[in-house]
Amino acid sequence: MVCSxxxxxxxxxxxxxxxTDEKEVSRQLQWQRRNEAMGLCVICGKEPIHRAKRCEVxxxxxxxxxxxxxxxRVSERKLAQEENQQ
Numbered sequence: 001m002v003c004s005x006x007x008x009x010x011x012x013x014x015x016x017x018x019x020t021d022e023k024e025v026s027r028q029l030q031w032q033r034r035n036e037a038m039g040l041c042v043i044c045g046k047e048p049i050h051r052a053k054r055c056e057v058x059x060x061x062x063x064x065x066x067x068x069x070x071x072x073r074v075s076e077r078k079l080a081q082e083e084n085q086q
Contacts, residue, residue: 032042041048041055049056 035045036042042053043058046055048054049059052059
């Protein structure tokens with residue numbers, strides 16, 4: 001399905017006319033952008049916490065995932081440094 005607003009951009013949703021006639025936007029992404037424009041959580045549609053795109057539950061999950069990604073990068077860097085020192 002090609003959206004009716006293709007090529008014109010959709011103000012406030014970050015598209016700015018970047019979508020071309022060949023590119024389709026998934027229903028999930030449409031739903032997330034619509035919720036974001038309405039000021040709701042982009043994952044579940046509930047009321048988000050102050051000045052965020054996610055509700056409290058999904059904000060915590062995202063924070064935990066980001067922390068784990070960071071820890072993984074740091075531990076990989078430490079291993080690489082230890083291997084270089086030996």
